[in-house]
Amino acid sequence: MGFFRKKDAAAAGGLTRGEALSFVPVKNVAVRQETTQDGKIRLTYPVTVRPAFSGMLRRLGVWDGRPSDKTLELDELGATTWGLTDGRRSVRQVAEAFAGRYGLGAREAEIAVASFFRELGRRGLVGFQAPAAPGDDQSSGSAAKA
Amino acid sequence: MTRTGDRSMSASQIQAGLRPLAWNGLRLRVPMDWEPARLGRDYLGLESPDGPVMEIRFTHGAGKAAPVDVVRRMLKKSAVAVEVADSAVPRHWLAALSGRENAGFSCAGTPASRGVASLCRTCGALMVVRFFPAGEGEGGGLAREILASIRDHGREGAAFELYGIRLDPPEGMGLVRFSFLPGRFDLEFSGPGRTLGYSRFAPADVLLAGGDVAAFAARQLSVPGVKLAFTPTRWRLREAAQAVTVPPAGPVDAAADVILRFFRRRRQARVLVWREEAANKLAAVVWCGVHPPDAGEFDKVCAGYGIF
The missing domain is CATH 3.40.1000 (Protein Transport Mog1p; Chain A)
Structure with missing residues (x-):
């Protein structure tokens, strides 16, 4: 039966669900935020073009070597989650606030918020700060690569 | 107060903190903060905020398969030490499933786990319930109340109640x-x-x-x-x-x-x-x-x- 062959994430060197949810999402300071005319949140963030591609663009004189910008428009749910990201709340706390705002179950909100942060992390819009150990100063927490 | 009185008070306190949960005809009562984390048509895996707490696999067509044989067959390829014996689980776990044919088992490993395979001889409904340490409660009391609440056949209550x-x-x-x-x-x-x-x-x-x-x-x-x-x-x-x-x-x-x-x-x-x-x-x-x-x-x- 499958459940007796389950992989233990913690034993394999990964994070348990509880540990992952205790990380604090921190916004990338380079991200610019604006509100569109229809009330949506638009995020503009710098991206580094791949070296091979950038070399060709530079030779053609199309690119001056500076990082280019990309934009991401958030829907209402994304905008709420982005607004709840204050660099102090953990992913779990953001999910709890999100669940309370929309009347969702804890598990459903956790999955939605976690996948949203995973996508933002992949694009480099947020980083994740490890939770401070008991007794540690908050500022000493290490930042995890998204 | 007698020891029996203590135990029954404890059981009623546990029951007060439980809520109904049902999945594909399997009905039980679980603590408020337990949620289904993995689902299959004949499988239910529950987690608390601290991690996995309980798993159940169930079927309605087990025929006359002996629970002991079912557990042995399930665990024969297990990489961890396994004990299939009623002594592997608290006696009150087996008593909670009275009227059925039961077999206790325990698995070493990280985390360790133990549980009960239980067959209804009348209708052939078989379930294998496994608890992780976080799901057993003090002295296995929580697991006992959950086992006693499980209904895997009949139509009393909704067949699905979750999320x-x-x-x-x-x-x-x-x-x-x-x-x-x-x-x-x-x-x-x-x-x-x-x-x-x-x-x-x-x-x-x-x-x-x-x-x-x-x-x-x-x-x-x-x-x-x-x-x-x-x-x-x-x-x-x-x-x-x-x-x-x-x-x-x-x-x-x-x-x-x-x-x-x-x-x-x-x-x-x-x-x-x-x-x-x-x-x-x-x-x-x-x-x-x-x-x-x-x-x-x-x-x-x-x-x-x-x-x-």
């Missing part, structure tokens, strides 16, 4: 597909010549922004081979939209309908979507079959679908 939905599909319909994605849950059942789908969408205020339920339903719901036209309506004082397959118009269409129905090629559908204002969610029931679904029976199915 804020409660439903009981009509008799003869079996679960064929399910999906629980953030914002959208779908369960599909199949019976002779018909299928029945239940959906739940949330949050309703965001999904309906700038539109009504009918427009939302037209965007989100479809039935292959069936053209659905949603019309706004009220259903039991709720904002709703419904779609019913249009009956054949004209003799040619009617003749084609008879032929297609004879070859079971034409499907008829009845769909109702409604808004649960208090829960800020939308519910939908899609009934589809060779014959047009009966309006009364369909209404009964919708009324039995609870969103909370």
Whole structure:
């Protein structure tokens, strides 16, 4: 039966669900935020073009070597989650606030918020700060690569 | 106070902190903060905020298989040390499943676990329940109360109650597909010549922004081979939209309908979507079959679908 062959994430060197949810999402300071005319949140963030591609663009004189910008428009749910990201709340706390705002179950909100942060992390819009150990100063927490 | 008195008080305290949970006909009571984390048609894996707490695998067609043999067969390829003996679990766990044939077992490893395989000799319902240390409670008391609450046959209570939905599909319909994605849950059942789908969408205020339920339903719901036209309506004082397959118009269409129905090629559908204002969610029931679904029976199915 499958459940007796389950992989233990913690034993394999990964994070348990509880540990992952205790990380604090921190916004990338380079991200610019604006509100569109229809009330949506638009995020503009710098991206580094791949070296091979950038070399060709530079030779053609199309690119001056500076990082280019990309934009991401958030829907209402994304905008709420982005607004709840204050660099102090953990992913779990953001999910709890999100669940309370929309009347969702804890598990459903956790999955939605976690996948949203995973996508933002992949694009480099947020980083994740490890939770401070008991007794540690908050500022000493290490930042995890998204 | 006697020791028996202490124990019964403790049991009642535990019971007060439990809530009902049901999955595909398996009903039990679990602590408030336990949620299903992994689901299969015959499998339920529960987690608390601290991690995995309990797993159940169940079947209704085990025949006369002895629980001891079932556990041995299951665990024969296990990489960790396994003990299959009633002494491997607290005696009160086995007593909680009285009237059934039980076998206790324990598995070493990280985390260690132990549980009970239990067979109802009368109807052949078999379940294998496994608890992780975080799910056992003090002295195994919590696990005992959960085991005592498990019902794996009969129709007392809803067959599905989880993630804020409660439903009981009509008799003869079996679960064929399910999906629980953030914002959208779908369960599909199949019976002779018909299928029945239940959906739940949330949050309703965001999904309906700038539109009504009918427009939302037209965007989100479809039935292959069936053209659905949603019309706004009220259903039991709720904002709703419904779609019913249009009956054949004209003799040619009617003749084609008879032929297609004879070859079971034409499907008829009845769909109702409604808004649960208090829960800020939308519910939908899609009934589809060779014959047009009966309006009364369909209404009964919708009324039995609870969103909370």
